[in-house]
Amino acid sequence: MPLMLPSALDSPRNITGVAQRLLAALRGAGDLPPVRSAVLAVVDGLGAIPLRAHAGHARTLSAAMTKKDAGGAVFPTTTAAALTSLLTGTAPGAHGMVGYRVRDPHRDVLVNQLTDWDAAGIDPLSWQASPTVFEQAAASGHPTFAIGSSGHARSGFSRATLRGAEFVAAASAAERVAQALHLAEAHEGALVYCYLPDIDKAGHKHGIDSAEWVAALEDIDAVLAQRVPDDVGMLVTADHGMVDVPHHRQLVLDSAGGWHDGIRHIGGEPRMLHVYTEPDADQSALLERWRRDLDGYADVVSRTEAVDAGLFGAGVTEAALSRIGDLLAIARSNHALYDAEAEDQRGRGMIGQHGALTPEEWRVPLIRMGAFAR
Structure with missing residues (x-):
């Protein structure tokens, strides 16, 4: 059996550890500095290796990223599995979102875990039963928010992964980050999730060596250059990276x-x-x-x-x-x-x-900004 994970899933430097690290920071414990509120910014599809290779086009992120600011994703390196791991703190074998299209064993049909929830008659609460980080934070009295596209507000995937959070719709990446920082500043003890899909979309359509991907990276980098309020920590990461397939x-x-x-x-x-x-x-x-x-x-x-x-x-x-x-x-x-x-x-x-185990897909940034910065 030649295959091995590049790094342990239970490592703090894996995306499965992000949720607990943020909750600990809100309690004044753990390896991150204590903060008044915390923002988790997820840049879908931004691998650590492509980011470093294009450092000149991402000056804000590159300046904030030290050699230690990278970690591992989960297997498979796909959005359904990885975002769920980020937002529950559990591996795919625990939360059950084990791929993009998987078999529903009860009906013996393939189900797209991003889009097929209603059409397939799948209950998000039973299919994905692990408590979310928002449910965990809310149980401790923390305000929780999730910011994304209005089209995702009541999707099955959102109900599986964002439950416990108040959903806030914002159209552009700039609006989402601005809203995230505003909510973190306005609500003491808040945990705010901000989802940014632009780079993933550009990579799928044009590839990571394209001018379009570089432009998307520059745009996201500029968006994340917004001033983080005092005593607010922001952690920037991704669900997976990407490779180009000719x-x-x-x-x-x-x-x-x-x-x-x-x-x-x-x-x-x-x-x-x-x-x-x-x-x-x-x-x-x-x-x-x-x-x-x-x-x-x-x-x-x-x-x-x-x-x-x-x-x-x-x-x-x-x-x-x-x-x-x-x-x-x-x-x-x-x-x-x-x-x-x-x-x-x-x-x-x-x-x-993406989906496999190459370093380009597996390695993701874990960049500490605002009050989390070293």
């Missing part, structure tokens, strides 16, 4: 190649597939075949191997286990794997992608 690095899994033989569903996303086999399939033979045929493209492991290696965290619940693929295909280098029979083929147009 067209010649794409592998299409079609029926002509026998990729669907013995396979019931292919979920996940192009850089980390959850592969669900037919009930009567010979899983050992399929595992051997996928490993052989994807040699050089991806590492293929069984569900048992992935869980035993700790990829989903130390404790994997029965609910999470039932959603993990029988096989996992984890892309190497900058490859991507596409299911030719998937209903939604929009992902094949994406340049920037």
